[in-house]
Amino acid sequence: MDHFRLIDGELHAEDVPLSRIAAEVGTPVYVYSRATLERHARVFREGLAPIVEQGGPEPLIAFAVKSNPNLAVLRVLAREGYGADVVSGGELVRALAAGMPAERIVFSGVGKTRAELQLGLDRRIGQFNIESSEEGRELAALADGQGLTAQATLRINPDVDAKTHAKISTGKAENKFGIPLIRARETFAELAALGGLHLRGVAVHIGSQLLDLEPLETAFAKVGQLVADLRADGHTITHVDLGGGLGVPYRAGENPPSPADYGAMVARVTRDWGVHLAFEPGRVIAGNAGVLLTRVVRVKRGGNGPPFVIVDAAMNDLARPALYGAWHDFDAVRPSGERMTANVVGPICETGDTFATDRDCDALQSGDLAVFRTAGAYGATMASSYNSRGFVAETMVDGARYAVVADRIAADVIMDAERVPDFLQD
Ligand code: LLP
Numbered sequence: 001m002d003h004f005r006l007i008d009g010e011l012h013a014e015d016v017p018l019s020r021i022a023a024e025v026g027t028p029v030y031v032y033s034r035a036t037l038e039r040h041a042r043v044f045r046e047g048l049a050p051i052v053e054q055g056g057p058e059p060l061i062a063f064a065v066k067s068n069p070n071l072a073v074l075r076v077l078a079r080e081g082y083g084a085d086v087v088s089g090g091e092l093v094r095a096l097a098a099g100m101p102a103e104r105i106v107f108s109g110v111g112k113t114r115a116e117l118q119l120g121l122d123r124r125i126g127q128f129n130i131e132s133s134e135e136g137r138e139l140a141a142l143a144d145g146q147g148l149t150a151q152a153t154l155r156i157n158p159d160v161d162a163k164t165h166a167k168i169s170t171g172k173a174e175n176k177f178g179i180p181l182i183r184a185r186e187t188f189a190e191l192a193a194l195g196g197l198h199l200r201g202v203a204v205h206i207g208s209q210l211l212d213l214e215p216l217e218t219a220f221a222k223v224g225q226l227v228a229d230l231r232a233d234g235h236t237i238t239h240v241d242l243g244g245g246l247g248v249p250y251r252a253g254e255n256p257p258s259p260a261d262y263g264a265m266v267a268r269v270t271r272d273w274g275v276h277l278a279f280e281p282g283r284v285i286a287g288n289a290g291v292l293l294t295r296v297v298r299v300k301r302g303g304n305g306p307p308f309v310i311v312d313a314a315m316n317d318l319a320r321p322a323l324y325g326a327w328h329d330f331d332a333v334r335p336s337g338e339r340m341t342a343n344v345v346g347p348i349c350e351t352g353d354t355f356a357t358d359r360d361c362d363a364l365q366s367g368d369l370a371v372f373r374t375a376g377a378y379g380a381t382m383a384s385s386y387n388s389r390g391f392v393a394e395t396m397v398d399g400a401r402y403a404v405v406a407d408r409i410a411a412d413v414i415m416d417a418e419r420v421p422d423f424l425q426d
Pocket of ligand 1: 064067085108109168170205207208209210243244245246280281282283284320324377378
């Protein structure tokens with residue numbers, strides 16, 4: 001459930017009419033709903049309640065910053081008690097700037113540089129999720145040399161098919177992530193023996209936009225077996241990070257498992273583990289908490305197909321349709337009740353700049369406002385300035401008020417960072 005709904009015939013974010021934001025901030029612009037973010041944060045936490053009810057410690061919920069790194073969004077989640085799952089120094093700095101306590105930050109990613117590892121050590125983050133023995137040795141040496149001990153887990157690759165889009169699947173043997181299960185025990189033993197590292201558990205994340213609990217349960221069961229094996233090897237295992245991945249409904253008929261179903265499954269599978277659990281949800285928190293608001297530039301007659309509804313948002317602002325063929329509902333801000341079939345496209349000079357093909361949608365004409373829904377996760381953060389279009393603005397609504405939470409970065413500001421060198425001046 002989200003807080004984008006029609007009031008008196010106009011789509012509102014909470015109590016703010018979207019036409020007001022379009023008039024005052026311009027389009028395209030992302031609009032986030034604070035109440036929706038808070039609701040999702042609470043529903044996810046409540047979904048995990050069975051873990052606590054069966055005697056487990058309060059889990060750490062580390063929001064996957066990559067899904068929406070906007071400072072205001074992170075602040076909302078920090079106030080809900082969330083930590084952060086970060087995958088770069090940039091995300092780490094953001095999470096701290098937003099008020100997330102360092103001990104609630106986990107650092108994932110296969111390619112953490114030495115400087116990023118050092119930053120994590122300097123800021124005393126709660127956990128490094130190590131993805132290779134090479135990374136583990138580097139982190140251990142770095143920490144040991146400074147008299148520090150890095151808290152860490154070993155991320156394993158369970159070789160499970162998450163049954164999601166190939167580009168966002170991360171837990172199959174051929175994916176670059178984690179340590180293959182068959183090498184996990186020897187790698188754990190190798191790294192656990194090193195000074196500078198407190199290897200206290202394992203981590204897993206098999207993919208994103210999962211619409212089925214079964215692959216998750218298979219992966220978690222493998223983790224459970226590994227925890228038992230590691231204990232049998234003499235290691236003390238106190239922490240397990242189960243990653244993110246829970247899907248959201250992008251279109252009618254898509255029914256992802258609820259956080260309650262997910263929490264019940266996790267509680268059942270992890271009942272005897274006796275560990276601190278961590279979770280890294282991104283999309284399920286932020287996805288339906290945002291829309292991309294856009295204006296129709298013009299409607300162009302089609303060739304041998306439906307008309308092209310050309311909007312002022314493009315693949316540089318919302319990359320998911322071009323990148324993954326992803327579906328985003330497309331609705332008029334003031335629906336007339338009439339419908340049309342359209343190809344919804346942006347202005348960029350690539351055929352891939354297509355949001356929807358042969359889409360049954362509200363009838364629209366030049367100047368009308370419309371939204372792409374479920375754009376709060378992996379939306380603005382994946383923007384680029386392709387075609388010198390600048391970076392899209394972001395706003396957050398809170399009841400009857402709203403604020404610009406990221407300025408539009410105009411093309412000429414980006415150009416200001418470029419220069420023509422001396423050798424081209426003559
Ligand atoms: N933890 C790790 C280690 C991850 O790699 C990811 C996502 C998450 C947590 C959060 O997953 P979520 O709960 O959001 O599913 N750009 C793509 C999604 C890429 C996801 C990458 N990793 C998209 O737009 O669909």
